[in-house]
Amino acid sequence: MTATVIKGLEVAKPKRVELTERVKALTAKGVIPKLAVVLAGSNEASKVYAQSKQKVADPLGIQFELFIKPDDVSTQELTALIDQLNADPKVHGILVELPLPKTVDKEVVMNRLDPKKDIDGVHPFNRGYLLGGQEDRAIVPATPKSCLELIKSTGVPIEGAAVTILGRGDTVGRPLNSLLINRGATVTVCHSKTKNIDAIVKSSDIVVAAIGKANFVKAEWLNSKQVVIDVGINAIPGGITGDVDTKAVDVVAYITPVPGGVGSLTTTIIMDNLLDAIKLQGK
Amino acid sequence: MTATVIKGLEVAKPKRVELTERVKALTAKGVIPKLAVVLAGSNEASKVYAQSKQKVADPLGIQFELFIKPDDVSTQELTALIDQLNADPKVHGILVELPLPKTVDKEVVMNRLDPKKDIDGVHPFNRGYLLGGQEDRAIVPATPKSCLELIKSTGVPIEGAAVTILGRGDTVGRPLNSLLINRGATVTVCHSKTKNIDAIVKSSDIVVAAIGKANFVKAEWLNSKQVVIDVGINAIPGGITGDVDTKAVDVVAYITPVPGGVGSLTTTIIMDNLLDAIKLQGK
Numbered sequence: 001m002t003a004t005v006i007k008g009l010e011v012a013k014p015k016r017v018e019l020t021e022r023v024k025a026l027t028a029k030g031v032i033p034k035l036a037v038v039l040a041g042s043n044e045a046s047k048v049y050a051q052s053k054q055k056v057a058d059p060l061g062i063q064f065e066l067f068i069k070p071d072d073v074s075t076q077e078l079t080a081l082i083d084q085l086n087a088d089p090k091v092h093g094i095l096v097e098l099p100l101p102k103t104v105d106k107e108v109v110m111n112r113l114d115p116k117k118d119i120d121g122v123h124p125f126n127r128g129y130l131l132g133g134q135e136d137r138a139i140v141p142a143t144p145k146s147c148l149e150l151i152k153s154t155g156v157p158i159e160g161a162a163v164t165i166l167g168r169g170d171t172v173g174r175p176l177n178s179l180l181i182n183r184g185a186t187v188t189v190c191h192s193k194t195k196n197i198d199a200i201v202k203s204s205d206i207v208v209a210a211i212g213k214a215n216f217v218k219a220e221w222l223n224s225k226q227v228v229i230d231v232g233i234n235a236i237p238g239g240i241t242g243d244v245d246t247k248a249v250d251v252v253a254y255i256t257p258v259p260g261g262v263g264s265l266t267t268t269i270i271m272d273n274l275l276d277a278i279k280l281q282g283k
Numbered sequence: 284m285t286a287t288v289i290k291g292l293e294v295a296k297p298k299r300v301e302l303t304e305r306v307k308a309l310t311a312k313g314v315i316p317k318l319a320v321v322l323a324g325s326n327e328a329s330k331v332y333a334q335s336k337q338k339v340a341d342p343l344g345i346q347f348e349l350f351i352k353p354d355d356v357s358t359q360e361l362t363a364l365i366d367q368l369n370a371d372p373k374v375h376g377i378l379v380e381l382p383l384p385k386t387v388d389k390e391v392v393m394n395r396l397d398p399k400k401d402i403d404g405v406h407p408f409n410r411g412y413l414l415g416g417q418e419d420r421a422i423v424p425a426t427p428k429s430c431l432e433l434i435k436s437t438g439v440p441i442e443g444a445a446v447t448i449l450g451r452g453d454t455v456g457r458p459l460n461s462l463l464i465n466r467g468a469t470v471t472v473c474h475s476k477t478k479n480i481d482a483i484v485k486s487s488d489i490v491v492a493a494i495g496k497a498n499f500v501k502a503e504w505l506n507s508k509q510v511v512i513d514v515g516i517n518a519i520p521g522g523i524t525g526d527v528d529t530k531a532v533d534v535v536a537y538i539t540p541v542p543g544g545v546g547s548l549t550t551t552i553i554m555d556n557l558l559d560a561i562k563l564q565g566k
Contacts, residue, residue, distance in 0.1 A: 030291035102358050107417070124415065128407025131414040131451050131461065136392070137407075160476045170415050177460070178414065181451050184476035186483070193443045200469070 003248070003255045008146075008264025010269070013152045015268050016060065023061040031283050035119070035274050037094045041071045041076060041101040050097055056233050056267045062110050062274065065091075075105045079112045086114040090116035091277070093119035093274040102109050115139070116280045119273040121175070121232065130178045139277055142269040144176035147208055147229050148183075149269065154207065154254045155229050160186035164201050166190050166217065167210035167244065172231050176208060197221075209243035219247040228255040231262050284540045285507070286531070287408070287437070291429075291547025292438045295379045298551050299343065305558050306344040314566050317346035318376045318557050319368050323361060324384040333380055339550045343445065345557065348374075358388045362395045369397040375555040375564065376402035398422070399563045402556040404458070413461045420562055425552040429545050430491055430512050431466075432552065436561035437537045439489065439510050442467035447484050449473050450493035451498065455514050459491060480504075494528035502530040511538040514545050 023033055035057055037050045050066055057064040067081060078100075085094045094117045100106050115125040121141040131140035151158060163180050167173040168191040180187045188204070190197050191211075201221040202208055209217050210231035222228065232243030242258030249255055256262055306316055313544045318340055319431045320333050332350055340347040349366060361383075383389050398408040411422035434441060446463050450456040451474040463470045471487070472479050474494075483491055484504040490518040493514035505511065507509050515526030525541030532538055539545055 080424045101360070109422075124411025126407075127411030127414045128409065129411075131410045131457055132407065133451075133457070137390075160478055162478070168416075174414055174416070174461070174464070177464075178457070181457070181460075181472055182472075186471065186473055186477040188469065188471040189464055190469055191464075191467070194469040195443055195445070 001249050003228075003250070003252045005249070006150050006153060006229075006256045006261065007256055008150070008256065008261050008266075011149055011266045012268040014055075015265075015272065016056075019060050019268070021270050021273065026275070026283075027061060028229065028277060029283075031062075031092075031278060032063055032090075033093075033274055033278060034065065034091050035090075035095065035271075036065050036067060036091045038067045038069070038081060038085075038094065038096045040069040040073050040097070040104065043097070043099060046097040046099075051094070052267050053270060054272060060271055062271055071101050072103060073101060073109050074103060077230065078109045080156070082109065082112040086112075086117060092278045092283070093117055095120050095270065096122075116277060119144055119270060121273070121275050127175065129173055133178070133182050135182060137178075137280075139273055139280070140179065141171065141175045142174050142266050142273055143231065143262065144179055145273070146266040146269045147172070147176055147231065148179055149265060150229055150256055150262065151206060151227055154227050156179060156254070158206070161185045161205040161207065163187045163206040164190060164204040165208045165210065166197075166201070167212070167231075169212075172208075172210035176210070211243050213243055214241050215243070215245045217244040217248070219245045219251050220249045222248055224251060224253060226252040226254075228252050229262065230256050230258050233263065234259060284532050285467060286511075286535045288532070289433050289436060289470040289512075289537055289544065291433070291539065291544050291549075293434075294432055295548045295551040298432075298548075298555065300338075302343050302551070302554055302558065303378045308556070309561065309566075310344060310566075313347055314375075314561060315373075316344075316376075316557055316561060317348065318378065318554075319348050319350060319353070319371075319374045321350045321352070321361070321364060321368075321377065321379045321420065323352040323356050323380070323387065324382075326380070326382060327487070332352070335550050336553060339554060343554055345554055351456060354384050354483045355386060356384060357386065358391050361387055361392045362426065365395040369395075369400060375561045375566070376400055378553065379405075380404050391423060399560060402560050404556070410458065413458055416445065416461070416465050418462075418465060420563075422556055422563070423462065424454065424458045425460055425549050426455050426514065426545065428556070429549040429552045430459055430514065431462055432548060433512055433539055433545065434510055437510050441489070444468045444488040445486065446489040446491065447487040448491045449484070450482075450514075451494065452493060452495075455491075455493035459493070463500050476499070494526050496526060497524050498526070498528045498564050500527040500531070502528045502534050505531055505534045507534060507536060509535040509537075512533050512545065513541050515541060516546065538547055
């Protein structure tokens with residue numbers, strides 16, 4: 001093993017200390033940060049994600065409330081719940097766990113969120129500010145923000161770096177593209193239609209894999225100076241694995257593990273977004 | 284000269300025939316398409332752009348009204364005008380000419396537009412849908428849409444193509460990046476912090492220059508199979524020139540001229556957006 005392994009929890013720790021201080025300062029002003037999580041349907045992974053948010057929120061002094069809806073919930077029931085949470089001055093952030101049941105129009109629900117309480121940055125308003133380079137007005141989606149923090153933790157400069165993002169998804173690839181362009185990286189987004197993907201990956205300084213295919217990125221595509229961020233969470237017999245060949249750890253300079261990398265930081269970033277949202281709300 | 288020169292007006296012509304038919308169909312239903320252009324301050328180029336919109340609108344049967352405000356207009360006066368136009372059922376599209384006078388908060392004005400009447404796609408809502416790959420819900424900014432039409436007119440496939448965009452601006456580079464990713468291109472966005480820009484340009488199938496520097500892209504960076512779209516409009520003694528070396532016409536396969544390229548199509552695309560907006564408005 002030649003690479004330095006970037007552990008999500010190690011990056012999360014100082015962030016949590018900082019968040020604890022911010023929560024204390026808000027509480028002293030009479031603002032007790034509160035996160036509302038909407039869990040619709042019986043998706044097991046979503047349940048686990050919701051619980052992990054509560055586990056991170058509690059010790060930080062952040063209030064957490066879970067709103068559970070059945071598998072056959074209607075779009076209208078969910079938008080009514082969103083309206084209620086939007087109007088509640090004690091709720092500062094709303095997160096709707098995905099995927100939603102098939103009976104629900106996801107877009108209608110997401111677009112109903114008050115953009116200032118949309119702490120995973122899914123509302124077109126927040127996406128638009130990000131695309132327009134106006135991050136100060138936006139709440140940035142947590143997973144790409146997490147990727148950014150992990151890259152920053154290596155000390156490898158982002159400005160001027162050649163970055164390859166694998167995957168053009170709405171959750172990671174697209175918003176991360178904007179985040180990195182805003183910071184002066186030269187970004188290439190690769191996907192299923194890309195030709196010569198191995199050569200593109202090989203020639204880059206930073207590689208972010210968010211393509212959702214186990215071991216898609218081969219160790220032979222990588223070089224010894226690279227930072228590799230593996231966003232993939234793919235189920236395999238006996239556990240989970242990332243999008244990057246496990247042998248990559250013997251090739252590159254820095255790499256995030258799966259599990260224990262991006263995912264371990266993202267929940268903390270959600271809380272960071274909650275406190276940023278409170279600021280945007282003028283509290 | 285070896286390149287085929289892609290003339291904006293040639294691409295605009297069949298589009299205008301199509302638009303004339305669409306306007307006729309709407310008028311028969313009692314909907315007379317109307318475009319409101321807001322011209323604030325005494326910027327000469329903006330005046331010319333506003334006039335050119337009227338010249339294109341008239342023969343298509345599209346109503347045009349110009350709203351002129353002085354150099355010392357306030358943000359409040361402009362938002363009041365936007366509110367009035369948003370509420371007017373006879374107005375289907377609103378375009379605010381840029382730049383606005385320095386006394387005005389541009390973001391506040393742009394964000395006040397009804398997203399469904401925002402026919403140059405500047406509202407964060409429209410930008411957000413574009414970033415999210417949901418173009419069917421968005422009004423797409425006219426200049427990048429024009430670039431796309433010019434590329435399509437060559438017949439060179441966009442899906443799978445390596446595209447280099449020079450410039451990460453809000454008006455062209457960023458939205459075009461999303462438009463091309465949505466169509467399966469592998470896009471690299473280059474800018475002032477990019478290293479090895481010549482090699483990146485050389486290895487791409489399609490090059491779009493929107494960097495705003497006269498003759499920035501050298502003929503030596505280009506190859507004989509490329510499509511080159513030159514968005515630059517740079518004032519030089521005796522006229523205007525693009526971002527691409529004028530010698531490029533002897534190197535590449537297809538190139539847009541300046542003037543007579545992107546700009547000549549964009550005004551027609553604005554009218555296309557107006558009719559799309561009417562559709563989004565459910566009329």
